[in-house]
Amino acid sequence: METLYLKNSQMKEFEANVLDVTDDRFVVLNRTAFYPSSGGQPHDTGKLVCDRKEYPVTFVGKFDGKISHEVSEAGLKAGDKVKGTIDWDRRSLFMKYHTAAHILSAMIHSETGAKISGNQIAEEKTRVDFNLEDFDRELIGSYEAKVNEIIDRKIDVEIEILPRDEALKIPSVVKLKDAFPPEIEEIRVIRIPDVDDQACGGTHVANTGEIPHIEIFKAENKGKNNRRIYFRFF
Template sequence: MDAIYLEDCYLKEFEATVESVTDGKFVVLDKTAFYPQSGGQPHDTGKLIHDGKECKVVFTGKFGGKISHELEDCDLKAGDTVKGIVDWDRRYLFMKYHTACHILSAIIHSETGAKISGNQLGEEKTRVDFNLENFDRELIGSYQEKVNEVIDRKIDVNIDILPREEAFEIPSVVKLKDAFPPDIQEIRVINVGDVDNQACGGTHVKNTGEIPHIEIFKAENKGKNNRRIYFRFVE
């Protein structure tokens, strides 16, 4: 299967061929622009159209290495040609949140040396988890200010598909070396100018200027050395 969102995050529509249908509703295509839920980024929704009939895509996930689309009102079979349409408002919101997450994570790491341990994107708020012994709440406002400064700089965000060894020359990527099985020979790296260079399989905007300003509205201690920050967009 060709995950075509990896190279073009802005692809809203595409044509594909049905490879298989399971239980009358789980559909695998030969290629897809629908993002499967993973890495803290929620799944895409939308619809598949065949012979003028629309099938609603209510969930997209990856199982056994294949991206599966869960459909409502599905009457598809292997070999059918379909047109896929991604729910763009939902996808674009998560693209903005995901890139903002990279920026905030990079600033936290630069300021404190903390390693980011996870994130979860949401439609109304997003969180970043990081490992840090001492949580200086007075610095949180400065993180917010620095993220918004990066947004205002309107920095281009580039996607680079790099050979494994070349990617491992990037300091922020080599830290994740053990996460990549030996059979993965190419690594997708998201580059945010001089701010961040990070391996990532998610969807991102092309320029930081597309992102609204953020507001950090909550900070929590989640246990020993585990800290969490919540942020949302403000227009």
């Protein structure tokens, strides 16, 4: 399956062929721009259209290496040609949150040396978890201000897919605790020049200027060496 969103997060529509349908609900295509739930980023929604009939896409997940589109209408079958359309308001919001999370993570790492241990994006707020023995709550306001300053600089966000060995030479690429398994031969790197280089399979804005200002509204301890920051847009 060709994963179109990995090379072009801005793609709103695409054409594809149906490879398989299970239980009249779970549709596998030969190519897709729909993002499946993964890495803390929720799945896309939207629709597939075939012969003028619409099949709303309500969930997208990856199972056994294949991306499955759950539709709420029956009727699609293997061999059908479809046009896919992404719910752009939902995707755009998650892209903005995801790129903002990268910038905030870069600030935390730069200031404290902490590695990011997880994140969860949602419609109303997003959280970032990082491994740190303790944090100075007085510094949180400075993180917020620095993230907003980078947003205002309107920096282009670049996508590169690099050979594993080359990607892992970039010191800041792997901020997540768990390293990539040996079978991963290529690594997709999201680059915000002079701010962050991070391995990531999610979708992102094309320019930081697309992101609203953030507000860090909550910070908490989540156990030994685990800290959590929540932010939202305003």
